[in-house]
Each structure stands twice: as C-alpha cells, then as structure tokens.
Amino acid sequence: MRRERKEGEDFSYAFKQEIEFDMKLLKNKRDKKKDEKLVGDTTLFNNHTALMARSYQSKNQIKIRGDKNGIEREVKMLNLTLTEDMESAQMKAMKNYLIYDKFATGVAIVGNGGWD
Amino acid sequence: MYKRNVFSVINPLTWVMDPSGDYFVGNYRYTGFFGMKTRQELKDMGVDPDTLMDRSYEKGAIELKERMQRISALFPDSKLGSEVFDVYYHFTHVNGVKVWTITASFDSVLLSSGIVKPNSPLEAKKKEAISFPFAFYYWKPDRDNPFGERPANLIRDVQLTKARIKNLRLNKMEAELYPMYLYNKDYVSGKDLTFGFNKGIPISTGIDGAAVNLGNIVTPIQKDLRVDTSFAVEQDLDQMVERSTSIGAIVQGTTTQRRETLGTNQLVATNTDVNLSLNEEVHAVGDEQFVKIWFGGYYQNFEDGDKKLVYAGSSTGEQAIVLRRADFIYEGNLSISIESNI
Numbered sequence: 001m002r003r004e005r006k007e008g009e010d011f012s013y014a015f016k017q018e019i020e021f022d023m024k025l026l027k028n029k030r031d032k033k034k035d036e037k038l039v040g041d042t043t044l045f046n047n048h049t050a051l052m053a054r055s056y057q058s059k060n061q062i063k064i065r066g067d068k069n070g071i072e073r074e075v076k077m078l079n080l081t082l083t084e085d086m087e088s089a090q091m092k093a094m095k096n097y098l099i100y101d102k103f104a105t106g107v108a109i110v111g112n113g114g115w116d
Numbered sequence: 117m118y119k120r121n122v123f124s125v126i127n128p129l130t131w132v133m134d135p136s137g138d139y140f141v142g143n144y145r146y147t148g149f150f151g152m153k154t155r156q157e158l159k160d161m162g163v164d165p166d167t168l169m170d171r172s173y174e175k176g177a178i179e180l181k182e183r184m185q186r187i188s189a190l191f192p193d194s195k196l197g198s199e200v201f202d203v204y205y206h207f208t209h210v211n212g213v214k215v216w217t218i219t220a221s222f223d224s225v226l227l228s229s230g231i232v233k234p235n236s237p238l239e240a241k242k243k244e245a246i247s248f249p250f251a252f253y254y255w256k257p258d259r260d261n262p263f264g265e266r267p268a269n270l271i272r273d274v275q276l277t278k279a280r281i282k283n284l285r286l287n288k289m290e291a292e293l294y295p296m297y298l299y300n301k302d303y304v305s306g307k308d309l310t311f312g313f314n315k316g317i318p319i320s321t322g323i324d325g326a327a328v329n330l331g332n333i334v335t336p337i338q339k340d341l342r343v344d345t346s347f348a349v350e351q352d353l354d355q356m357v358e359r360s361t362s363i364g365a366i367v368q369g370t371t372t373q374r375r376e377t378l379g380t381n382q383l384v385a386t387n388t389d390v391n392l393s394l395n396e397e398v399h400a401v402g403d404e405q406f407v408k409i410w411f412g413g414y415y416q417n418f419e420d421g422d423k424k425l426v427y428a429g430s431s432t433g434e435q436a437i438v439l440r441r442a443d444f445i446y447e448g449n450l451s452i453s454i455e456s457n458i
Binding site: 066085104116 | 119120121122123124125126127128129131132133134135139145146147148149204206208217219223249250251252253254255256258261262263264265266267268271272274275276278279282283286354357361363367368369388392395396399402403406407409410411412413414416417424426427428437439443444445446448449450451452453454455456
C-alpha cells in the first residue's frame with residue numbers, strides 16, 4: 001500500500017500543482033501585497049460558470065431499462081427509488097459540487113460514503 | 117427512518133491515482149484519497165486520537181491543508197491544538213481480492229480495513245467483477261493525464277495575456293494622466309515642481325548662464341497618444357475562447373455588443389448544444405458508474421425487514437408506495453440509459 005501510495009503521489013504531484021495554479025485563476029485569487037495595483041481577468045470564471053449553468057439538471061436523467069425477462073415491476077420500482085434519491089436536496093447539492101469539480105479540475109469523483 | 121446511500125464528492129486534489137489506470141473506463145489497480153477525521157470520529161472508531169501524530173500534510177493537497185487549518189482554528193483550546201486529523205483511504209487488490217484500508221500518522225497506524233463488497237448479485241458470483249465504490253465524471257478524458265482536459269487548459273494563456281494587456285492599458289492611461297516635465301536641475305530644484313501629482317525628470321545641460329532660455333528650463337513631455345490597438349487583440353483572444361469552449365456571450369447569459377435577432381440567438385444556442393452534447397455523452401459514462409454504486413448501496417445494506425417510501429406520480433396525483441427489498445432488488449444486470457438535458 002505504501003509503495004502504491006508513493007507511486008501515485010509522485011505521479012500526480014505535477015498535475016496537482018498545475019490545477020492549483022488554475023484554481024487561483026478561476027477564483028481570481030492574487031497575491032494582494034505584490035499585485036495590489038493589478039487587475040485580473042475572469043475569462044475562466046465566466047466560462048466555468050456558463051458550463052456549470054448549462055450542465056446543471058435538478059431532475060434525474062438516469063433511467064434503468066428492463067431486459068425483457070418479466071421484471072417490469074422491479075425496474076419500475078428501481079426507477080422510482082432512483083428518482084426519489086436523486087431528486088433529494090442532498091443529491092441536488094452534491095450535483096453542484098460534482099459539476100464544479102468536473103469543469104475546474106477535469107474530473108469529479110463521487111464515492112459511496114456509507115448508508116444512513 | 118428511511119435509510120439511503122450517503123455519497124460524497126471527493127476533492128480531486130486529494131486523489132492518489134494509479135499511473136497506469138484508466139479511470140474513465142473504470143480500469144485501475146488502486147486508488148486513494150486523503151480525508152479528515154475529527155477527534156470524536158476517531159474515538160467512535162476505537163482509536164485514541166492523542167496517540168496519533170498531529171497532522172501529516174501531504175504534498176499536492178494544499179486545499180485540504182488550508183481547510184484543516186481553518187477547522188482547527190475553531191478549537192484553540194484542544195489538547196494537541198488540533199481537532200481534525202488527516203487520514204488516508206486506500207483501495208487496492210491483495211491476492212485478487214479487493215480491499216480497503218484507512219490509515220493515519222503517515223500510514224503507521226491502521227485505523228480500519230475490510231474487503232470491498234459486491235455491488236450486485238452478478239458481482240457477488242464473480243469476485244473479479246467487483247468494482248470499487250467510486251464514479252469518475254470527466255469533462256474531456258485524456259489518456260496521458262488522469263485529470264483529463266479541463267477548460268483551464270484552453271483558457272489559461274488567454275486569461276494571463278488578457279490580464280497583462282489590461283494592466284498595460286491601465287499603466288498607459290496613468291502615464292497619460294500624470295503631468296510630466298523635463299527640468300534643468302542646474303536652475304530649478306525638483307522640490308519646487310513636486311506638488312499635486314506632477315512628475316519631473318531632472319536633466320543637466322551644464323552651467324552656461326548667458327545661453328539659457330528661461331522658457332526651456334521646464335518643458336512638458338509630449339504624451340504618447342498613439343491609437344491603442346490592443347482592443348483588437350483582446351477581441352481575438354475572446355473569439356479563440358469561444359471557439360474552443362463553444363461558450364459565447366449569448367450562452368453566458370450576457371448580451372453581445374450588437375443586438376441580435378431571436379433567430380440568431382436560437383441558432384447560437386442550438387450550435388452550442390451540438391458541441392456540448394459530446395460532453396453529455398462523456399458525463400453519461402460517469403452516471404453509469406454512479407448507478408452501479410447507488411444500487412450497490414441498497415444491495416449491501418438494505419435488509420429484508422427494511423422499508424422504503426417512494427412517491428409515484430400519476431394522473432390522480434402523487435401516490436406513496438412502501439417498498440421492501442424484494443420489490444426492487446433482482447438478480448439481473450442493470451441496463452441503464454441516460455437522458456441528455458441538451
């Protein structure tokens with residue numbers, strides 16, 4: 001595990017440095033003391049926001065299909081449950097973070113954190 | 117009362133990835149994440165937080181470090197000066213079995229570990245098919261970069277150049293506003309000219325009393341009032357961004373400089389949607405991974421005695437239905453379709 005971790009950390013270091021630089025551009029964060037008189041540009045923020053706005057969908061887009069084995073009832077119930085879960089307030093909030101990350105860092109990672 | 121999956125969006129900057137893995141297609145040997153546990157959470161896991169080293173900031177997780185510092189600052193009186201401890205989650209294979217571990221203190225303390233459970237009946241039958249409980253959503257996947265393409269890669273240079281042009285323009289404007297003089301320091305003291313926001317540049321011609329023309333002792337500097345062409349460059353840079361991301365002024369919700377007809381606006385929106393539909397297809401791959409772990413949560417945790425309340429819409433209004441495990445967990449493979457919102 002330690003070997004894999006070191007390998008992964010070393011490999012990802014340069015990518016992460018670049019992303020952290022990009023995040024500063026996205027948030028228009030600057031060194032206030034050094035760049036006090038300078039103005040920034042919000043091109044990245046504008047595009048990021050527009051992409052987020054066009055991608056955000058509060059309604060569930062995922063549908064589960066039947067496989068013609070006479071399980072229509074289960075499929076219907078699965079779809080109902082999925083819609084119920086995906087359109088909950090928590091999931092809607094999560095989608096916002098998801099598409100923020102997707103356009104900011106290129107990838108968004110969702111993990112199943114448990115059952116409660 | 118009605119339990120459900122708890123998902124979390126993991127900060128990609130805390131992600132430790134397999135260099136040879138392809139996360140877009142879900143084919144990777146291992147993956148890991150940094151996380152945080154509070155003092156109480158560690159106690160609940162049966163670990164004495166005081167035996168752990170305070171924090172072990174990892175490289176490449178600066179955002180997480182800042183967040184931990186902010187949270188720790190809320191608890192100045194705690195024993196170690198820290199209420200949050202960083203932990204590391206690792207998911208990997210051991211002898212063909214997928215396992216997970218949580219470690220702390222530079223991996224010297226094992227907090228917890230276990231075997232990754234199957235997400236469906238088919239995965240339960242075939243252990244190699246078990247997938248890790250993560251879904252990876254990409255914007256534009258790239259084989260050579262685990263993070264894939266991101267808008268910043270297309271826009272970064274333009275943004276830096278635009279900021280530079282804007283600042284140069286500000287400087288030019290300032291220089292035009294300041295009254296600037298050349299003065300002969302042999303005859304006039306600079307102090308006499310330094311009032312308001314005058315700027316004076318001293319020069320010396322050598323003392324030659326008889327030949328001095330009093331009108332030449334102080335001379336205003338001629339301003340550089342050439343036409344500024346940087347606007348054209350800036351517009352060109354904007355167009356580059358629009359072409360590469362398909363996001364123009366109309367799509368951003370701002371008005372263009374010209375008034376456009378309704379037809380033109382609709383055409384722009386439609387063409388943008390055509391371009392973005394590829395992104396939707398890519399997003400759907402992440403959704404498919406997500407559905408698997410969503411179903412996996414129910415498959416692993418939803419007991420026979422549990423109940424689930426869902427609402428079904430019908431022509432007569434919403435109707436509540438109580439579901440049991442057998443109502444919606446079956447032995448087949450999930451067949452998923454994703455409806456595009458574009």
